[in-house]
Amino acid sequence: MKKVIAVSVRLILLLLYVLMISACSELLDVAPPNGSIVGDQPFKNIATAKESIMGICKTMGSTPNPVCGGSILIALYSGEAVQLGTNSDQQEFASGFISPTNGTLGTVFWMAPYKIISQINFCIEGINNSKGIAAADKSQLTAECRFFRALVYFHMMNVFGAVPYITSTDYQVMQAQGRDNPDKVMDSIIADLQYAKMELPVQYPIGYKVIANKYAAMALLARCYLQQQKWRLAEQECKGVINSGMYQLEPLDSVFVINSKESIFQVLPQNMSNYSMETMLIYPTNSLYPRIALSDSLIRQFDTGDQRKSHWVKTVMIDQDTFYCPYKLKKGFRSAVDTFPIELTAVLRLSEMFLILAECRLQQGDLAGAAANLNMVRRRAGLSAVGVETGVISADKMKSLIERERQFEFFTECGINWYDLVRSGKVDVVMAQIKKDWDSRRRLWPIPKIDLEANKNLTQNPGY
Template sequence: MKTSPFYKLFLCFIGFSMIQNCEKMIEVEEPSNQISSQKVFEDVQTADAALAALYGMLWDNSPVAGDQTGKLMGAYTDDLDYFVASSSTGLPDIYQNTQEETNPQINTYWAKSYQCILTANTILEGIRDTQTLPQKDKNRIKGEALLVRSLVCFYLQQIFGDIPFPSSTDYKINQSIGKTSGNQVLTLLENDVIEAISLLSDDYRNTERIFLNRKAGQLLLAKIYMTQHQWIKAEPVLKDIVTSPLYIYENDLSKVFNKNGKHIIWQLKPKNSGNATKEASAYYFNNTAPTSYALSTSLINVFITSDLRKQNWMAKVQVGQNVWYRADKYKNRTSNTTEYSIVFRIEEAYLLLAETYAQQDKTALALPYLNASRLRAGLSAIQLPISKNDVLNEILLESRKEFFTEMGHRFLDMKRYGILNTLQTVKPNWKTYHALWPIPQKELLLNPNLNPQNEGY
């Protein structure tokens, strides 16, 4: 994803598009150096530049940016502690579960997500209207843009509940759009992802796996099914992923976050060569007390000493008699040539498949997929006999140990299991309504059709 003239030109187009479609209508002359929407999608190279801009937005500030959902929801639940008592960023309130509708961090999360959605819609409309691109390229570009939009909407639905679901760039529609129920959003996402899967191939268009393919779409589809508790639908989709010859389970923990791993389904490449992943910077502190995030005692206590993940993916920091642990999955903070930010990896498909089997009382089938990550971590395998509830609890625990600080897994898992209220034991301010964030006040003022506000705020 080197920065090309086409990419820069498309950013000009995107900026102009957002001025037209995100805010009220204003009269603006088109910049002389701008490429028009129609021309962007007449040529494969410029259309791909549009996709590059969209992936760049995912890296910069989106639910799957390395310093966003993983960090925010890790602190919001019980995987991270935050050591700033007060701040204008709104982060202390998220950690303390005292967020309000004016929280600037929540406002940014919402706004940046919808910028991604608008950009995806711009691409989808451009692909729909073009008459010059080969059908194969139209299918690929449409499929990837649909998946990006669906992924961002999935996170918004999980965090905010009922949300607006814009499917166009028409500002007249978008400035007054109402909310779609959370259940209906999931149904719309299911349909969109199924269409995207039909348009994409399993083959990666780049060996670094930095662009979405059919298998990434299948994993997202399985996550949607599981959110709906449709275990029977999720099972064959996940089986198709874990049996694919594209993927090889990485049995060396020290290589899990290496960009060349064959266990990676999809990852985001830093925008500039040599840049560290955002995760490598977000959680780092050394030889000093943490000034932002550290792994919580609650998380540390679920690991036994012999768990190799504690040795490989955490770093102990001791200052005097005080000890903290930081997330240390991504190691390279300067001159990075070996790490990209992993969004989807095969281990997630394994644990989700184990969950689908367990939910259908197929305990014996679940255990191999649960035990894969345990054995890699140097732990003993879970054996039969074991009850359905016990194996589900083991899967939840294994997911926590495997995916801490990654893409909000802890929040999504607890929500799917229906156990968010158990956070009250370690989070004194937690209330039932905290299963959702408030819709930003700014958005409600701009568009009263987004009322009512989420319960409790």
């Protein structure tokens, strides 16, 4: 009976979510068509199809999920951040052991992404079955959707390993599909991104960087190839983005503002007057104090003179205690008068392309090239450049410098540092020092219990 109820509830939620596809017209000045979009109307023509895709943007920015907001929970898990509140689900993330019954795990990292994926798949099917959309437009709109799908699955794969890679809109298929192994999932992600790279335009489809262009697909491809250690392919994608001339490093306080020149892809908040999802999780509007702070170990490791510590970290006093909170996104952060510009969650940034390129060049024996790209990010942070002219910097030292730069450039961002720790092979050594009774199997998180009960074809990760 419990299984039937779970399946029914999820089907109802998915149906409701798909029907809730709506335009962000007020936010993005996209004029809605006359009347409501219901039934077969979302894909009647290109205008209504675009509104349906904007609905994906709205969904991604309106509720915590692995792409938007989930990074704060990953930071708790990795030891990058500490919990100041008393939420029991978050306490499990902070402890380094998440139970399969953890409600936040199931909602944020499983239910929410599969709702988004369902919405994406319905859009792809509707667009391609439409008789009112030209073939060329179908290709671009499909590419926009496939980028979103690849992005969501990239994050799911990194926390769960094997996951069902669903492309069907058939509910029976969706509810019964088993887990696909990580290699197959990554191949599917890359296939989506290669299609997106081919079909997306150079210019952003709307006035904001919340719908992907060609370079967003290339940037995410670079991240995928980096994880696969395909250095040459990752280098090619990074160089394509960097050499496009469309992006440049911004001053530290401007990195996360809307349409920042550094941002390659951003997530739209529920509406433009809202704060980012990350800020709301760190500093809820009904709270006098932050719920999340950076760990003392992270704060102690900042280099002297690193301007990121003064620009991206906020000191907060609670009683007589001092805490250091993430302050990359400033709007809404305990401001008596909020005069900060609109900020969006940054999913892909130019600084990441420089650091991926540095790592790729190092792995291919080009220490000078690695240093040149590393120094682009170091100089922006107020740090001195490193060089190889004297021969004193070895490949191992350069590797350590790149890893360190990524740690302080991307703290609390998109799970990047946790994914780096896992792919580095150092995860067990590091986590055993900061999490009690660490078990190496915990590098992957448990599949939520309710989903295991609802789908007999799902299997649990070892150790849970």
